[in-house]
Amino acid sequence: MKIYVTSIFVDDQDKAQKFYCDKLGFEVKNDIPLGTHRWLTLVSPEQPDGTELLLEPSDHRAVGPYKQALVEDGIAAHSFQVEDLDAEVKRLTDSGVVFTQDPIDAGPVRMAVLDDTCGNLIQLIQMATPGAA
Structure with missing residues (x-):
């Protein structure tokens, strides 16, 4: 068993994509529209077939207090x-x-x-x- 996708809750997928790609150097692996959001995953250019980082919208009511804490x-x-x-x-x-x-x-x-x-x-x-x- 290995980790395939892990997610991080983000306030804004577009802003997160810009930060994680432009600043940190990750690359988009998947960008699939899903209603008002996207299945947006990134990978390290050093491991293009490695674990994907999902930029998960922070919409669930539990996410705000969790992130704030x-x-x-x-x-x-x-x-x-x-x-x-x-x-x-x-x-x-x-x-x-x-x-x-x-x-x-x-x-x-x-x-x-x-x-x-x-x-x-x-x-x-x-x-x-x-x-x-």
Whole structure:
């Protein structure tokens, strides 16, 4: 068994698509109209046949309080892995992305948290180099 699709609740699919593609570098895999919304999935260009990220509309009544509580508590909705966290944070900051947590070491990972402009916090992680002190 493997993960095929995972979703993130977004306030606006068009805005989310622009942020996740233009800023983070994901690519559209599926964009299928479904009434007032779309089945809109993205993939990493590094894994075009990998797990898809569904930009899920935040319409359900439980989503607003759920997202608000996560953001208030500083909890990231999802985590994306990068090879060089400091370089990625610089690239994204230079393009206008706002980070709510600067890079820090956290056990086996180095991490930072950004605001996706669609109601979520997203964690970026870099795996620590084995044996590094």
